[in-house]
Amino acid sequence: MKIAMIVNGKSVSREVSDNTLLVEYIRDHLRLTGTHVGCDTSQCGACVVHVDGQAIKSCTMLAASAEGAAVTTVEGLAKSKDDLHPMQVAFKENHGLQCGFCTPGMIMTATDMVARYQAQGKEITEDAIRHELEGNICRCTGYHNIVKSIADGASKMTTV
Amino acid sequence: MEKFGKSQSVERREDDRFLTGLGQYVDDTTPEGALHGYVFRSPYAHGVITSLDVEAAQEAEGVHLVLTADVLDQAGVAGKMEASLLENQDGKTAPNTDRFLLAKDKVRFVGEPVAMVFAESLAQARAAVEMIWLEIDDLPVHMEVGTGGTPLHDLAPDNVAFDWAMGDLAEMEAAKSEAAHVLSFEIADNRIICNSMEPRGCWANMEEGRLHLCVNGQGVWAQKEQLANMFDLPASEIRVTNPDVGGGFGMKAMSYPEYFLTAQATRMLGRPVRWMSDRSEAMLSDNAGRDLTSTATMALNADLKIIGYQVQTLANMGAYSGQFAQPIQTQLFSKVLTGLYDISVAHLQVTGVYTNTTQVDAYRGAGRPEAIYVLERAMDYAARALNVDPWDFRRLNFIPC
Ligand code: FES
Ligand code: FES
Numbered sequence: 001m002k003i004a005m006i007v008n009g010k011s012v013s014r015e016v017s018d019n020t021l022l023v024e025y026i027r028d029h030l031r032l033t034g035t036h037v038g039c040d041t042s043q044c045g046a047c048v049v050h051v052d053g054q055a056i057k058s059c060t061m062l063a064a065s066a067e068g069a070a071v072t073t074v075e076g077l078a079k080s081k082d083d084l085h086p087m088q089v090a091f092k093e094n095h096g097l098q099c100g101f102c103t104p105g106m107i108m109t110a111t112d113m114v115a116r117y118q119a120q121g122k123e124i125t126e127d128a129i130r131h132e133l134e135g136n137i138c139r140c141t142g143y144h145n146i147v148k149s150i151a152d153g154a155s156k157m158t159t160v
Numbered sequence: 161m162e163k164f165g166k167s168q169s170v171e172r173r174e175d176d177r178f179l180t181g182l183g184q185y186v187d188d189t190t191p192e193g194a195l196h197g198y199v200f201r202s203p204y205a206h207g208v209i210t211s212l213d214v215e216a217a218q219e220a221e222g223v224h225l226v227l228t229a230d231v232l233d234q235a236g237v238a239g240k241m242e243a244s245l246l247e248n249q250d251g252k253t254a255p256n257t258d259r260f261l262l263a264k265d266k267v268r269f270v271g272e273p274v275a276m277v278f279a280e281s282l283a284q285a286r287a288a289v290e291m292i293w294l295e296i297d298d299l300p301v302h303m304e305v306g307t308g309g310t311p312l313h314d315l316a317p318d319n320v321a322f323d324w325a326m327g328d329l330a331e332m333e334a335a336k337s338e339a340a341h342v343l344s345f346e347i348a349d350n351r352i353i354c355n356s357m358e359p360r361g362c363w364a365n366m367e368e369g370r371l372h373l374c375v376n377g378q379g380v381w382a383q384k385e386q387l388a389n390m391f392d393l394p395a396s397e398i399r400v401t402n403p404d405v406g407g408g409f410g411m412k413a414m415s416y417p418e419y420f421l422t423a424q425a426t427r428m429l430g431r432p433v434r435w436m437s438d439r440s441e442a443m444l445s446d447n448a449g450r451d452l453t454s455t456a457t458m459a460l461n462a463d464l465k466i467i468g469y470q471v472q473t474l475a476n477m478g479a480y481s482g483q484f485a486q487p488i489q490t491q492l493f494s495k496v497l498t499g500l501y502d503i504s505v506a507h508l509q510v511t512g513v514y515t516n517t518t519q520v521d522a523y524r525g526a527g528r529p530e531a532i533y534v535l536e537r538a539m540d541y542a543a544r545a546l547n548v549d550p551w552d553f554r555r556l557n558f559i560p561c
Contacts, residue, residue, distance in 0.1 A: 097178055
């Protein structure tokens with residue numbers, strides 16, 4: 001079937017089989033390989049993207065369900081190579097990554113979480129960050145620097 | 161903030177790529193048009209293979225190749241994996257038990273590769289794997305980290321992979337008999353699954369007559385040599401590369417059957433082929449870590465100085481001796497056996513055992529963290545048993561400086 005959506009601001013359309021997952025559509029058909037696959041049980045969060053402004057695990061959604069949606073992947077976050085998103089800068093400055101495999105999912109979860117908290121006028125405490133990260137697994141960092149990165153990124157992000 | 165002086169942090173060169181989704185992990189670099197490999201794994205822990213029927217899989221839609229032990233044989237690939245073997249206490253080399261790329265005659269753990277299917281799409285490869293029919297005659301399983309039980313390998317009748325020792329046993333016994341206190345503790349170090357966030361994977365391609373294996377490993381030279389040996393090719397006809405790797409932890413340092421099988425498929429089919437483990441497969445097939453039980457014995461004089469330290473370990477190898485498994489809880493363990501303490505007499509004896517479980521090999525520090533763990537647990541236990549402060553007990557026994 002033909003599936004069309006807007007990915008990182010660009011209209012795309014691909015002929016794919018009806019059981020294609022959104023992550024397969026993104027990785028295999030659009031060849032945007034920043035979105036990763038770390039599990040087959042919806043647990044790791046390496047595949048998180050935004051669909052119509054909401055963070056979702058792209059391994060757990062059919063591409064067909066995203067028909068017509070606006071999808072943002074990690075590739076769509078920075079304005080340019082030299083103008084990274086504040087959350088990306090925060091991860092870099094706080095050593096929030098080692099091997100980098102979980103990082104795209106972490107960043108997409110982080111930007112979504114900050115946007116939600118800011119929209120509700122709520123403070124993003126360390127506890128809140130840790131709780132919000134329950135769907136993202138990192139095997140390298142031990143999380144401390146990820147939590148620091150997100151707190152730092154949040155202080156530099158203005159979404160409202 | 162202005163920073164002054166030495167030891168300032170250095171910015172990582174790779175971060176900009178990783179942060180913007182431009183990392184190049186193995187499956188991000190798969191050549192266009194590569195076939196997908198999927199492994200049929202044994203659902204049984206132990207048994208003699210009575211039949212393996214792959215006919216339906218071979219004829220399934222999109223399938224180009226099904227590799228089995230027989231197909232490898234016919235292609236002239238012996239298929240035996242390499243392992244470092246220790247010298248036993250009796251001076252003989254540890255038995256050179258077989259570990260084949262694909263199970264031959266017997267299966268020995270749940271998850272052992274039995275066949276590998278290569279198809280146009282991953283879904284087709286998976287569907288074809290569902291059509292494979294394996295029948296076995298059950299054998300009793302040996303799960304306990306101990307010797308005895310139904311032998312996994314003819315060459316290791318008591319499931320003893322090796323019996324290795326270091327140090328002077330007579331001196332150790334003398335220290336014990338002179339000692340004011342002799343204390344023994346059993347210390348278990350449970351098995352772990354490594355779980356790198358990026359599972360294992362590789363792709364292979366023939367490039368101008370040269371075999372190229374791209375694998376998310378931890379080095380290329382050993383891999384290249386092993387491929388050359390396995391396929392009886394000159395090393396100059398092989399190229400091995402490592403792209404960005406999503407966590408290795410020692411687990412990815414070793415070679416695995418899937419890498420050879422993927423390489424063999426590309427040699428037979430003349431087109432690129434890729435294989436990525438999924439998480440469930442990783443749990444079944446990645447080298448595990450640790451999994452040993454040690455008995456630590458301390459001989460102390462009346463002043464609570466340690467005059468002798470002995471460790472006897474049962475180390476689980478899993479079903480096979482992995483590439484570097486045998487030297488880990490033995491030679492590497494011995495490097496830091498006595499840690500920071502002034503201990504002049506020490507003895508280490510390790511029995512490696514085969515069980516019907518996934519193979520165990522290097523993991524984070526490999527042998528040395530295990531040795532320190534045993535020693536420091538023993539220091540705490542001993543201090544408690546002697547009713548002294550554990551820190552005082554340690555200070556008393558540190559190597560003086
Ligand atoms: S790949 Fe989506 S949660 Fe792990
Ligand atoms: S940085 Fe390696 S898994 Fe998170």
